[in-house]
Structure formats: structure tokens, C-alpha cells
Amino acid sequence: MWPLRLLALAAMLAASVGFAHAGPCTAQIGQMQVRFDAKLALAARSGPTARESVAATDHRQPTPDSIAAAEAKLGDLSPRTVEAIESGMARARRADAEGDKAACEAALAEVQRAIGP
Numbered sequence: 001m002w003p004l005r006l007l008a009l010a011a012m013l014a015a016s017v018g019f020a021h022a023g024p025c026t027a028q029i030g031q032m033q034v035r036f037d038a039k040l041a042l043a044a045r046s047g048p049t050a051r052e053s054v055a056a057t058d059h060r061q062p063t064p065d066s067i068a069a070a071e072a073k074l075g076d077l078s079p080r081t082v083e084a085i086e087s088g089m090a091r092a093r094r095a096d097a098e099g100d101k102a103a104c105e106a107a108l109a110e111v112q113r114a115i116g117p
Contacts, residue, residue, distance in 0.1 A: 023096035025104040029089070032108050032115075036085055039115055084114035 088111035095103035 023099055023104070024101035025092065025096050025108065028108055029092050029096055029104070032092070032111050033089065035115055036089070036111070081114050085111050088114065 088107045092104045092107035092111065095101075095107060
């Protein structure tokens with residue numbers, strides 16, 4: 001299970017770095033994604049493990065959302081925390097794509113609060 005989690009985290013990190021369009025807070029979004037990935041990695045290392053699902057054997061790469069959902073299901077992260085982070089990141093990306101720096105920064109501040117120190 002560990003190699004799969006490490007591969008998934010590496011894929012998420014690579015995906016978060018390759019932005020095609022640089023908006024007013026693209027770099028901050030990337031940094032926050034790295035912090036979220038690190039929080040997921042910590043939760044995966046320190047929390048309980050689960051059996052590999054049938055879907056995990058279908059040669060599909062896990063997504064940040066699917067990994068976060070699995071960690072929430074195991075109790076490593078609360079579903080409320082996962083939802084706050086995912087919705088905040090989505091709002092930040094939308095605001096960044098629209099060039100709205102203030103809205104992007106506000107969304108990232110919410111994500112920061114959900115991720116914690």
C-alpha cells in the first residue's frame with residue numbers, strides 16, 4: 001500500500017507544479033497544494049490503513065480528491081476538513097483563472113485555516 005500512496009503523492013505534486021496559465025496567485029495555489037499533499041502524506045503515514053479497493057487495481061491513477069476521500073473515510077482527516085480544503089482550492093483556481101487576486105487570496109486563506117499549522 002505504501003508504494004501506491006507514495007506514487008499517488010508524487011503524481012499530485014507533479015500535477016500541481018505544471019500550470020499552463022499563470023494567474024495572479026498561481027504560485028500561491030501551487031504552494032498550498034503542496035501543503036495539502038504534505039498533510040495527506042502525514043495522515044497516511046500516521047493513520048490506519050485499509051484494504052486496497054477493486055477500483056485501485058483498475059490501472060487508474062488516484063486523484064487528490066480520491067486520496068483525501070480515502071483518508072477521511074479512515075478517519076485520518078475529518079470529512080468537514082477535506083470538504084473545506086477541496087472547495088477552497090476549487091474557488092482559488094476559479095478566481096485565479098478569472099484574474100481575481102483578492103478572491104483567490106481569500107479562498108487560499110480559508111484553505112490555510114482548514115489545513116492548520
